[in-house]
Amino acid sequence: MTTTAPPPPSARGGPGVVHRVSGSLFRHPRGRLGVLLTPPLLWLVVAYLAALVALLVTAFYTTDSLTGQIIRQPTLENFQTIVTEPIYRILTVRTVSVAVLVTVIDALLAVPFGLFLSKVVSRRTQGFLVVAMLVPLWASYLVKAYAWRTLFEDGGVLDWMLKPFGIQSPGFGMAAVVVVECYLWFPYMVVAVFAGYERLPNTLLEASSDLGAKGWRTFRSVVLPMVFPAIVAGSVFTFSLTLGDYIAVSLVGGQVQFLGNVIYNYVAGSANQPLGAALSMIPIALVLLYLFLIRRSGALSEL
Amino acid sequence: MTAYAGPVGAGEGQLNVLAWPGYAENGSNYKQYDWVTPFETKTGCQVNVKTFGTSDESFKLMQTGQYDVVSASGDASRRLIYGGYVQPVNTSLVTTYPDIFPDLKMQTYNSVDGVAYGIPHGRGANLLAYNPKVVSPAPDTANWGAVFDANSPYKGKVTAYDNPIYIADAALYLMNTQPDLGIQNPYALTSDQLAKAVDVLKTQKSIIGEYWSDATKQIQSFQSGNTVMGTTWEYQVGALAGTKNPVKAFVPTGGSTGWSDTWMVASDTPNINCSYLWLNWITSPSVQAQVAQYFGEAPANRKACALTAKGFCTEYHAADVPYWKDIYFWNTPTKDCINGTGSDCTDYNDWVQAWAEVRGS
Numbered sequence: 001m002t003t004t005a006p007p008p009p010s011a012r013g014g015p016g017v018v019h020r021v022s023g024s025l026f027r028h029p030r031g032r033l034g035v036l037l038t039p040p041l042l043w044l045v046v047a048y049l050a051a052l053v054a055l056l057v058t059a060f061y062t063t064d065s066l067t068g069q070i071i072r073q074p075t076l077e078n079f080q081t082i083v084t085e086p087i088y089r090i091l092t093v094r095t096v097s098v099a100v101l102v103t104v105i106d107a108l109l110a111v112p113f114g115l116f117l118s119k120v121v122s123r124r125t126q127g128f129l130v131v132a133m134l135v136p137l138w139a140s141y142l143v144k145a146y147a148w149r150t151l152f153e154d155g156g157v158l159d160w161m162l163k164p165f166g167i168q169s170p171g172f173g174m175a176a177v178v179v180v181e182c183y184l185w186f187p188y189m190v191v192a193v194f195a196g197y198e199r200l201p202n203t204l205l206e207a208s209s210d211l212g213a214k215g216w217r218t219f220r221s222v223v224l225p226m227v228f229p230a231i232v233a234g235s236v237f238t239f240s241l242t243l244g245d246y247i248a249v250s251l252v253g254g255q256v257q258f259l260g261n262v263i264y265n266y267v268a269g270s271a272n273q274p275l276g277a278a279l280s281m282i283p284i285a286l287v288l289l290y291l292f293l294i295r296r297s298g299a300l301s302e303l
Numbered sequence: 304m305t306a307y308a309g310p311v312g313a314g315e316g317q318l319n320v321l322a323w324p325g326y327a328e329n330g331s332n333y334k335q336y337d338w339v340t341p342f343e344t345k346t347g348c349q350v351n352v353k354t355f356g357t358s359d360e361s362f363k364l365m366q367t368g369q370y371d372v373v374s375a376s377g378d379a380s381r382r383l384i385y386g387g388y389v390q391p392v393n394t395s396l397v398t399t400y401p402d403i404f405p406d407l408k409m410q411t412y413n414s415v416d417g418v419a420y421g422i423p424h425g426r427g428a429n430l431l432a433y434n435p436k437v438v439s440p441a442p443d444t445a446n447w448g449a450v451f452d453a454n455s456p457y458k459g460k461v462t463a464y465d466n467p468i469y470i471a472d473a474a475l476y477l478m479n480t481q482p483d484l485g486i487q488n489p490y491a492l493t494s495d496q497l498a499k500a501v502d503v504l505k506t507q508k509s510i511i512g513e514y515w516s517d518a519t520k521q522i523q524s525f526q527s528g529n530t531v532m533g534t535t536w537e538y539q540v541g542a543l544a545g546t547k548n549p550v551k552a553f554v555p556t557g558g559s560t561g562w563s564d565t566w567m568v569a570s571d572t573p574n575i576n577c578s579y580l581w582l583n584w585i586t587s588p589s590v591q592a593q594v595a596q597y598f599g600e601a602p603a604n605r606k607a608c609a610l611t612a613k614g615f616c617t618e619y620h621a622a623d624v625p626y627w628k629d630i631y632f633w634n635t636p637t638k639d640c641i642n643g644t645g646s647d648c649t650d651y652n653d654w655v656q657a658w659a660e661v662r663g664s
Contacts, residue, residue, distance in 0.1 A: 065653075066637055171512070
């Protein structure tokens with residue numbers, strides 16, 4: 001067996017390079033932090049932010065209609081188009097409305113479900129339910145969206161189930177989009193809310209009860225204020241993920257379009273990347289605005 | 304940029320093909336439809352095929368510079384030429400060129416100033432398809448009115464092609480039914496005429512269930528009964544034959560939009576020999592006969608007609624020059640009206656914007 005351990009410093013007449021570096025890192029915590037953080041930060045900046053900026057910068061360019069090439073002369077033309085053409089306002093309002101609706105529905109479902117999961121069921125059942133809740137997150141997004149397509153289609157599962165009641169499947173359209181978005185992002189909301197309930201000590205519920213509060217009173221005055229930041233944290237996911245989705249919309253939306261579909265068409269389809277880039281500023285701005293609005297609720301520390 | 308001087312030597316060993324679905328089959332869809340593998344065996348050029356659903360997609364993909372040859376329709380080819388993404392083609396290096404139907408050569412969509420930019424592949428019309436089990440009586444064959452009728456009994460089950468170029472279908476319908484609008488060519492529209500076409504499409508939207516741009520998805524939609532009527536290609540009609548919902552399809556007597564495709568060579572291809580070997584292969588009579596019958600289109604090589612099933616070329620009007628006069632092949636709208644009537648036409652960016660308005664509203 002050979003030994004790879006370096007000889008003691010004294011034997012070499014002074015500390016080696018490795019020792020000197022590690023020594024100086026030990027003495028300088030900031031340097032240590034710098035070395036540790038540089039690679040991931042570089043990756044983030046170069047691979048992610050730079051690519052994003054490269055895309056967004058084109059928002060200030062235009063496309064030559066004849067050659068399809070990007071004309072690199074800064075102009076605000078695209079933003080002017082977005083503001084003056086009513087269609088983009090319609091799309092934005094529609095997309096945001098659905099994102100809000102999906103968030104509200106998911107929250108309304110997650111609040112009682114989370115309470116049940118955290119405070120009512122036994123530990124064993126809880127573990128099982130938490131896994132059941134998370135499993136869909138590990139399935140491919142596309143598979144789930146396609147599965148819903150077969151549910152909603154003409155003569156599909158939903159049609160078959162509702163027929164005895166004399167109801168037809170709503171088919172592809174806005175209703176289907178709302179249902180599928182709610183389904184897709186529900187786990188994010190419920191995980192956040194569940195975590196919120198877990199942080200709520202049972203002793204508080206007992207104290208409330210000791211003071212004479214009934215179930216509803218306790219829920220409104222004790223539980224809700226405590227889990228509200230968690231709901232808001234979950235809403236960041238449901239809101240922003242719905243806002244940016246276009247694949248599920250194109251699969252089950254019938255002729256319905258979201259902002260994301262139009263951006264996709266411009267960037268990947270119609271070869272008008274500049275206009276698409278300008279349009280993509282809308283959801284980015286909306287999400288930033290949303291984060292700004294909720295930062296005071298304390299929800300961001302829940303994320 | 305000048306065309307390849309030749310001579311066409313040994314292949315470079317690789318060829319990246321960008322094609323409409325059904326144009327470059329390698330046996331992976333159906334074992335018996337395979338004209339890519341024999342090409343690989345013969346030339347040693349390994350072929351990677353990438354398919355696309357719309358001309359815009361093909362244009363976008365060609366911009367990446369990752370493909371050597373592309374089957375471009377007229378609404379992409381002009382942009383490809385003017386954008387410098389494809390190179391002139393030396394037709395003397397393509398032995399099949401003399402056999403190509405003359406009315407396909409040197410058209411506005413495949414040549415500039417008398418310089419050829421590709422070899423014609425084949426042509427066809429966009430068809431009005433309907434499911435005869437549901438749509439009865441059969442739609443009026445005079446024009447495309449059946450798919451633009453706001454009071455259609457098939458509301459929610461009509462489909463349309465999801466691309467700005469579909470505006471031309473509405474323009475053609477207006478050309479047939481409202482001659483006083485003065486539309487002479489569905490790809491040369493003034494802004495007023497474009498606005499009228501957009502109105503037609505917005506009305507149509509109330510009866511559309513789904514728009515389609517992916518042939519496979521449209522087949523599925525017809526098959527499941529979600530769609531019962533709308534514009535399609537022979538390819539889908541063929542694929543639906545023998546399923547539980549086969550469709551009937553026709554070209555209205557008032558004409559139709561259509562496509563005339565051209566094989567083009569990327570300007571910076573490192574596989575120039577393989578590219579020319581491919582041009583020769585894909586336009587050779589036997590391959591043309593296979594592609595035309597598989598996809599359902601009129602072959603560009605007249606010698607292919609001897610190798611197709613009896614009556615095929617008559618059915619598809621391969622040599623029927625007057626027939627094609629009523630088929631308006633996809634073209635790229637430009638400020639200078641493509642029928643030479645002036646320079647106050649709407650360009651493709653206007654069409655893209657107009658289409659966004661139709662789809663998003």
